[in-house]
Amino acid sequence: MxxxxxxxxxxxxxxxxxxxxxxxxxxxxxxxxxxxxxxxxxxxxxxxxxxxxxxxxxxxxxxxxxxxVERRIVRNVVRFLTPDGAVGVDQVDPRLADPVNAVTVxxxxxxxxxxxxxxxxxxxxxxxxxxxxxxxxxxxxxxxxxxxxxxxxxxxxxxxxxxxxxxxxxxxxxxxxxxxxPAHHLAVGVKAVVNLPAGVIEDRFGVAPGDGAAHALVGDCTQGVGGGGFLYTNRDSLSIGLVLRLDDLLAQHKDAVTLFETFLEHPAVAGYLRDGELCEYGSHLVNEGGLxxxxxxxxxxxxxxxxxxxxxxxxxxxxxxxxxxxxxxxxxxxxxxxxxxxxxxxxxxxxxxxxxxxxxxxxxxxxxxAKAPAFLERPRMYSQYGPLLADILRDVFDLDTRPRRHLLGVARTALKRSPLRVKDLVSDGLAGVRAL
Ligand SMILES: Cc1cc2nc3c(=O)[nH]c(=O)nc-3n(C[C@H](O)[C@H](O)[C@H](O)COP(=O)(O)OP(=O)(O)OC[C@H]3O[C@@H](n4cnc5c(N)ncnc54)[C@H](O)[C@@H]3O)c2cc1C
Missing domain, CATH: 3.50.50.60 (FAD/NAD(P)-binding domain)
Incomplete structure (x- = not known):
């Protein structure tokens, strides 16, 4: 044969x-x-x-x-973007690089x-x-x-x-x-590569030569459309992009390129790109339906x-x-x-x-x-959690001569100001634990 x-x-x-x-x-x-x-x-x-x-x-x-390969990722940052700021978690751990785990390419x-x-x-x-x-x-x-x-x-x-x-x-x-x-099983990925000298990248992202950072961004970067953003360090460039759910983009009559341009100007993002030279730009579909x-x-x-x-x-x-x-x-x-x-x-x-x-x-x-796609379809994930966290932390750090309150009281007040209800937090928390 x-x-x-x-x-x-x-x-x-x-x-x-x-x-x-x-x-x-x-x-x-x-x-x-x-x-x-x-x-x-x-x-x-x-x-x-x-x-x-x-x-x-x-x-x-x-x-x-x-x-x-470009850099070994030793720093993972997750940030919720609000319209003019960001709240995040920053993990620095050299164990992530040895033995090899994530590298940028x-x-x-x-x-x-x-x-x-x-x-x-x-x-x-x-x-x-x-x-x-x-x-x-x-x-x-x-x-x-x-x-x-x-x-x-x-x-x-x-x-x-x-x-x-x-x-x-x-x-x-x-x-x-x-x-x-079908559209709800796909996302549109838009990505640019921005050139910057290696030393500038290391200073801005707080990493040593050869090491790198991966930022996952959610919230205002997609302006209410399901999806998120990323910012990754290469040797002497940055990869920055958005992944946007196709069905949501269509339903909200928004276009990926305009969202991406606004994202690049977001105050929590623009500083990393300052003086960079855009050298590559493209878009591609991404599978989003999971199992x-x-x-x-x-x-x-x-x-x-x-x-x-x-x-x-x-x-x-x-x-x-x-x-x-x-x-x-x-x-x-x-x-x-x-x-x-x-x-x-x-x-x-x-x-x-x-x-x-x-x-x-x-x-x-x-x-x-398998449950992650359904979990990430909840619209409030993209618009309401960032501002809630930002409000809580603002009350923690914005000190004046008024007497302080315990964190629980601060959180209750912030929650009252937010459209989120306690039942939403419980439902999202449980769904998140099951999905992720
Ligand atoms: C914006 C964006 C961000 C992403 N971020 C990440 C990430 O950080 N980490 C990660 O692991 N994944 C990420 N992904 C997903 C990742 O890129 C894909 O899962 C991966 O590329 C899949 O590899 P593959 O070999 O199956 O397909 P592909 O890499 O798509 O390769 C398919 C190949 O087939 C060729 N081809 C297609 N049709 C034909 C044809 N008819 N004849 C001949 N050749 C053909 C194409 O030229 C291409 O070379 C991302 C995707 C996007 C779009």
Missing amino acids: ADEVDFDVAVVGAGPAGSVAATLLARQGASVVLIDRGEAPGTKNLSGGVLYGRVLDEVFPGFVDAAP LRAKLDPWLSSQAEEAGAFLMPGVRVDELLIDDRSDGTRQVVGVRAGEDLLRTRVVVAADGVNSFLSQAAGLRTKP DMLGRIHTGGLVVVGDAAGLTINSGLTVRGMDLAIGSAICAAEAIGEALSVDDLSERQLGTYRTRLFDSFVGKDMTTY
């Missing part, structure tokens, strides 16, 4: 999911073609940029010293490195090629088997295809595994990995997609390797991919955070 095909495996998409799947399959001795529509992998890709890297270290031990640098690792392992990289169609055989027993891909005039016949083609995954739609995601988005992820001759499978977790504190993409690629490579070895690429045999995924941290974390 192997003689009839051009390659054992075609991996479509050289993002983190595709390049890791191609690397692992090539290491097992399979003949692999890795196809990406970008002139170079990464040219069309956009990510906030915090990669939770321990899973990548399993594939490329010591990758932090070899790959083009720029995809224009990381993706070429990942695809070069796949090439080094023996995969054949085809950049600048867009896959237009899946080749599907309708078998006499009524089953359908994916047997390759068409890119322009070229037909590539394979034993199995890995759909690593990102959030819009037309391959999984063409195979009938999923439909176009509900994960439908069928394999069929005969096809497995779906990473964003294409709907694997993203937005907990409000962290946006995770790259580590889940890599984790799913590991599970897919194991399942495909086994299927190739027994020469059975049927839907039944490839079903071990789903089992492996749910036995791994990917499926377990998707399940743990």
Whole structure:
């Protein structure tokens, strides 16, 4: 059977999911073609940029010293923005960097490195090629088997295809595994990269050379639209962006670009960007539906990995997609390797991919955070908690000659001034504990 095909495996998409799947399959001795529509992998890709890297270290031990990573995150800041200020939590902990945990990355640098690792392992990289169609055989027993891909005039016949083609995954739609995601399962990500000298970044964010900070921002940065913002330190630039729920944007007739421009001018943000030079700007869809988005992820001759499978977790504190993409690629490579070895690429045999995924941290974390999307749909999360906290802290720190009150009394008065009621706090608190 192997003689009839051009390659054992075609991996479509050289993002983190595709390049890791191609690397692992090539290491097992399979003949692999890795196809990406970008002139170079990464040219069309956009990510906030915090990669939770321990899973990548399993594939490329010591990758932090070899790959083009930006900074090791040792400082996590979560801030509620009010219209003219912010209230936050600031965690500084060197244990976060050793062993490697989160690092910032720029995809224009990381993706070429990942695809070069796949090439080094023996995969054949085809950049600048867009896959237009899946080749599907309708078998006499009524089953359908994916047997390759068409890119322009070229037909590539394979034993199995890995759909690593990102959030819009037309391959999984063409195979009938999923439909176009509804608006409430998607968010719009808008991101800019702002150049600043490394020393300025270290002073402004209070980090040592090589170390970095990740700020998660909620509240006024989205002006009432569900979502949040991020501000991450690279070596000599900052990644700043918003992730905005698509259904809410549409319902509120707001546009992402205007919200983003206002966000950049927010007093709690603008100071970090001062004198920076905007060098990159783009937008991209983000999966937002959590476990509900994960439908069928394999069929005969096809497995779906990473964003294409709907694997993203937005907990409000962290946006995770790259580590889940890599984790799913590991599970897919194991399942495909086994299927190739027994020469059975049927839907039944490839079903071990789903089992492996749910036995791994990917499926377990998707399940743990299954309630996060519904929790983050509560509109008051974005408009009312920041001002409430700011009011409480103002009474604590704004000292004058009037006698002080205990914190509980201060909080009660602030709550009376806020549209939030005690039952809202209880309901949100319980939902938050269950969801996060
Ligand atoms: C604004 C924003 C912020 C984010 N922040 C973070 C973060 O901080 N941390 C994190 O872990 N995740 C983050 N994510 C999510 C993360 O970027 C994705 O989960 C991750 O990129 C998924 O990797 P992937 O390999 O599955 O898909 P992708 O990285 O999207 O790669 C898909 C690849 O497929 C190629 N392709 C698509 N169609 C075709 C075709 N027909 N033919 C050939 N090639 C094709 C594309 O060119 C691309 O290279 C963020 C996303 C956005 C948009």
